Amino acid sequence: MDTTTIVLLLAAIVAVSLAIIVFSQMREKARIERVRKMTAQEDAYHKARRLLTDIPAQYLTSDLKLLLLKRMEDACKELSALKSEQPVGQWLENTQQARKEVLEGNDRRPPAKIDSPEKANQIKELLQSLFKLIEAMHKAGRLDAANARKNLKYVLFLVHKTHADLHVFQARDFIRQKQIRKAIHAYHLASTEMGKSSDNPLAKKAVKSFRIRIKELEEMSAEGSMNAENHTRLDKAWDNFLQDDDAWKKKADYDD
Known part of the structure; x- marks a missing residue:
């Protein structure tokens, strides 16, 4: 095997190695970005849900309830697209049911008394x-x-x-x-x-x-x-x- 062939072979090996490294880095970066997006959407879902359940019923108008439910529904859809392992289907079903109750005027949570600082x-x-x-x-x-x-x-x-x-x-x-x-x-x-x-x-x-x-x-x-x-x-x-x-x-x- 002459010198030129050896050099070309080594160059090919280096190029393939670099391609593998770049591909691995890109794949890891994509994985990290996917995890970041899923975490952000999970946080968004739980935050909106907490506001919906923890803010006293008398404080929330129908518009505010629908706004929070919309944010929850959007988060569920984005999590589904990201193939999250969370029970997103159940979350979405519950969210859509709650939205239906608000639209039909059947959301009857009792008001909470605010009686302390x-x-x-x-x-x-x-x-x-x-x-x-x-x-x-x-x-x-x-x-x-x-x-x-x-x-x-x-x-x-x-x-x-x-x-x-x-x-x-x-x-x-x-x-x-x-x-x-x-x-x-x-x-x-x-x-x-x-x-x-x-x-x-x-x-x-x-x-x-x-x-x-x-x-x-x-x-x-x-x-x-x-x-x-x-x-x-x-x-x-x-x-x-x-x-x-x-x-x-x-x-x-x-x-x-």
């Missing part, structure tokens, strides 16, 4: 995650601009409501401790929070109610007396703020 903070964090998810869906082209704006605006209103919740809980504690000045200040803070969504009719009603309550507390403080029955009624109205919109939209007996 801890719960209010937890819900605030969930709402902030929902806000970011809607933004991400819009940027990814999964949600048009009009619907993104509408839903983001409503979620922001809910965030303000949870901030107001915290101040209301503080005010109630101050009233039980007969610290009326501090209770009045807490209600002022709650009113300020709801005022940040001044274009929302429910927020306007809430601000009006807080102002009336502040006035009543000031009068009671001056008289040195407390009307527990009146406070119980107003507390109930606030607790049912999102559960019964009519209670806030109608001319109630605690309005001017």
Whole structure:
């Protein structure tokens, strides 16, 4: 075998070896990218599902529920295309069934009572995650601009409501401790929070109610007396703020 043949043979061996290495690297890169995509879609599915189940029912409009279900359904379809080993078929079937229930008005989850600062903070964090998810869906082209704006605006209103919740809980504690000045200040803070969504009719009603309550507390403080029955009624109205919109939209007996 002459020198030229040997050189060519060695060159061929090197070329084949390099081709094998490049092919292996490309294959590994594709595998890593596939795993990355599957992990991202699994995370997206579980995140949307958690928001749907953990955010109190009274906070979620039908539009928000359908938005979360759409994200779950999209994730399932992408996982199917990636041949995920997860039970994607069952996930998709459950998601489509839940979507059907929402569209038919049969989604009857009971409302959750938000009766502590801890719960209010937890819900605030969930709402902030929902806000970011809607933004991400819009940027990814999964949600048009009009619907993104509408839903983001409503979620922001809910965030303000949870901030107001915290101040209301503080005010109630101050009233039980007969610290009326501090209770009045807490209600002022709650009113300020709801005022940040001044274009929302429910927020306007809430601000009006807080102002009336502040006035009543000031009068009671001056008289040195407390009307527990009146406070119980107003507390109930606030607790049912999102559960019964009519209670806030109608001319109630605690309005001017």
